[in-house]
Amino acid sequence: MNFRRIEKLLEMYFDGNTSLEDEKILKDFFQGENIPPHLASLKDSFNYFSQEKTKDELDDSFDQKLFAKINNFETSNKLQIRRRYIYYISGIAASILIIISIFTNIDPFSSKMKDTFNDPQVAYEETKNALLVVSGMFNRGLKPVDNITKFDEGMDQLSRVGSLSKGMDEVGKISKFYETQQKVINN
Numbered sequence: 001m002n003f004r005r006i007e008k009l010l011e012m013y014f015d016g017n018t019s020l021e022d023e024k025i026l027k028d029f030f031q032g033e034n035i036p037p038h039l040a041s042l043k044d045s046f047n048y049f050s051q052e053k054t055k056d057e058l059d060d061s062f063d064q065k066l067f068a069k070i071n072n073f074e075t076s077n078k079l080q081i082r083r084r085y086i087y088y089i090s091g092i093a094a095s096i097l098i099i100i101s102i103f104t105n106i107d108p109f110s111s112k113m114k115d116t117f118n119d120p121q122v123a124y125e126e127t128k129n130a131l132l133v134v135s136g137m138f139n140r141g142l143k144p145v146d147n148i149t150k151f152d153e154g155m156d157q158l159s160r161v162g163s164l165s166k167g168m169d170e171v172g173k174i175s176k177f178y179e180t181q182q183k184v185i186n187n
Contacts, residue, residue: 003036010042 009026012018018026029035030046117123 006039010039 006026006029009018009022012022013026027046030039030043035043117126
């Protein structure tokens, strides 16, 4: 077989300029045994393409099934949109009912605060105890923030390492001066 023609066909194949007849010539060539060593790596590719072509293709019922699923999807999509509108409308209706029930059952303008304690000293003690409980809870919630302040202190100590780096740069300058001095002395 003319190897120059095969190489020219391969060049055209990789550029995308071959016809079906040219590709058949290439496929037949690579299915043979007499393949030069510099083209042997392409044999697997052409064999793969010929094997893939023989695999089963989709039948006509696939298209029908696909179109049926698309139609079902469109109808289900319409149902989802309707449901969404129903949810919005029912949410608005529920909000209106809640607002109406608040203003009809509780009249905020006519009710006054009632005293629960007759003795002001007892009321003061109860208020004091309630505020102590709230203070204790607040302090317990602030304990994790103390860890952050400890972290900040540690970071401040690490910033001192930066000054050590500056000092090492200065020592580097001295060592360069020493090297230069030694070169001058040795020459």
